[in-house]
Amino acid sequence: MKRLLALLVGLLIVGAVTNVVSAESNREMPIKPNEGDILPGPFEEWKVEYSYVDHINYGPWVEEVSHYCYTESCTVYKEITHCSVTSLWGTIKVPISEIEAELGFSIGVQDCESVGCSATCGYGQTVTLYWRYKQPVYGVVQRKYIVDQLGREHATDTTVVAYARQEWTPECESSAS
Amino acid sequence: MEKFEWTIVVVSIFLFSALLVGISNEKSVESLRCSSDIFLSEYVAYVYASQNDTINVPIYWCPSKVGKNVSIVLYLPSFNAWVSYNKSSIRRSFRGYFKLQVPVPIMLNHSRNIKNLSLSILIRDLNSEKNLIIPFGNWSFEISNKKNSYELVITEYREEVFTSKMDTAFITYGLGIFNPTNTTVYIMNLSYSLSPSKVSTMAVACYNVTSISDLPWVTKIDDIPKDLMLSSGGCIILPGKRTYMLVYMKVDPSVRMLLLRPKITYKIGNRTESMPGGTMRFIRVPKMCECGFR
Known part of the structure; x- marks a missing residue:
């Protein structure tokens, strides 16, 4: 009986701890200070405001496949793959994990990217698929905020940009004539 | 004494069950976020193009809980254009959304404003199939008389x-x-x-x-x-x-x-x-x- 009791109490403790951790991980808003609370500060905080990607073209379009359509509707599909390594530089004020979440890829890893190129055309048309490499360069615009002693955030005019790069990536285009 | 111990056992079971319910509630908040497919697709758009140009227009998808065998077909009726994707060709993009490119062949011979375009979507999984129609926005096309060759x-x-x-x-x-x-x-x-x-x-x-x-x-x-x-x-x-x-x-x-x-x-x-x-x-x-x- 005592063993059963100990087991149940143990389960109770494990359950309580899990619940606290679960609640912690699902919390979205930080705890706001109560009115009148005096916090250390003022201190600065940085937030991502914009993220963007610039497209840099390399080389001319290369014809991959050309297809004349004998039926009512045709589809041409070609998959082009390239392996790439990602990197990060510039002014980085927010955690790298936050930048990775904004951009949708991890920094400092090699991954292979495939792009499926497809085009449709109608009877009597010729559809041509072209491809070339592009280099996406990402910018993450971070703005500085001042958090005062009452926990209020004040946006400043100061912004900095962190840059991330994926190496060459295939892209495709098609034309029908 | 034995009665007291049984009381403790019953109370413990009750409390433990309550905690489990608490945990499952927390998880249901998480799953709520993924309970329906969210598409970002409604553009305000201006396109300067030649006749027969094709532009790739991405839409962004936050999927509901779908399996790894998912495939998705996008069809733009106004331009009779479609494209299909399977799981391996779908990549994550900004802010965790998956990016799907819709080819838009510009088969217009004069400038035109097209309002309330819509896009048909078919999402197929192993055991399910969903048909959706989502807004694609208001588009303004200005058509150049020139063919695709430009000096710059x-x-x-x-x-x-x-x-x-x-x-x-x-x-x-x-x-x-x-x-x-x-x-x-x-x-x-x-x-x-x-x-x-x-x-x-x-x-x-x-x-x-x-x-x-x-x-x-x-x-x-x-x-x-x-x-x-x-x-x-x-x-x-x-x-x-x-x-x-x-x-x-x-x-x-x-x-x-x-x-x-x-x-x-x-x-x-x-x-x-x-x-x-x-x-x-x-x-x-x-x-x-x-x-x-x-």
């Missing part, structure tokens, strides 16, 4: 801008233009035909830099030196040289998604010509997508 080459351009901000946004569109001809070219304007109350140009400037990454992120108009502002004489590109242009724009909060393929007007010799710029999208994404494939 767009070497770099800003392709996508994302923000979580839902208020008035100030964004920059940049591009690099190379002049392969042996005649000096003057870029007179970068323009688009959209309601100024929705999207307006605050400034256009010419920069002599070596890469698009050297263009500044402008947060206020004073960030652009006055001598770089586009003058009435245009922005000069010498033969065999490249220049960079920056358009500083204001976007109204009502515009959640903007697609812009601007018209570049330039003078070469005694001719005035025009050509399309690179296509830029501006997307507001208030919440991260944390959903994925099982």
Whole structure:
């Protein structure tokens, strides 16, 4: 009986701890200070405001496949793959994990990217698929905020940009004539 | 004593069950986020294009809980264009959303505004199939008489801008233009035909830099030196040289998604010509997508 009791109490403790951790991980808003609370500060905080990607073209379009359509509707599909390594530089004020979440890829890893190129055309048309490499360069615009002693955030005019790069990536285009 | 111990056992079981219910409730908050498919697809768009041009227009998908064998077909009835994706060809993009490109063949022979375009979507999983019709937005097409060959080459351009901000946004569109001809070219304007109350140009400037990454992120108009502002004489590109242009724009909060393929007007010799710029999208994404494939 005592063993059963100990087991149940143990389960109770494990359950309580899990619940606290679960609640912690699902919390979205930080705890706001109560009115009148005096916090250390003022201190600065940085937030991502914009993220963007610039497209840099390399080389001319290369014809991959050309297809004349004998039926009512045709589809041409070609998959082009390239392996790439990602990197990060510039002014980085927010955690790298936050930048990775904004951009949708991890920094400092090699991954292979495939792009499926497809085009449709109608009877009597010729559809041509072209491809070339592009280099996406990402910018993450971070703005500085001042958090005062009452926990209020004040946006400043100061912004900095962190840059991330994926190496060459295939892209495709098609034309029908 | 035995009765007391049984009471403790019963109370413990009750408390433990209550805790389990608490945990499962927390998880249901998480799963709620992925309980339905969310698409970002409703553009306000201006496209300058030639007849028979095709542009790829991405939509962004935060999926509900679908399996790894998912496939998705996108069909744009107004342009009779479709594309299909399977799991391996779908990649995560900004803010966790999956990016799906819709090819839009511009089979128009004159300029046209098309309102309330819609996109049909078929999502197939092992045991289920879903048909959705989602808004694709309001599009303004300006058709150039020229075929696809242009004298100038767009070497770099800003392709996508994302923000979580839902208020008035100030964004920059940049591009690099190379002049392969042996005649000096003057870029007179970068323009688009959209309601100024929705999207307006605050400034256009010419920069002599070596890469698009050297263009500044402008947060206020004073960030652009006055001598770089586009003058009435245009922005000069010498033969065999490249220049960079920056358009500083204001976007109204009502515009959640903007697609812009601007018209570049330039003078070469005694001719005035025009050509399309690179296509830029501006997307507001208030919440991260944390959903994925099982």
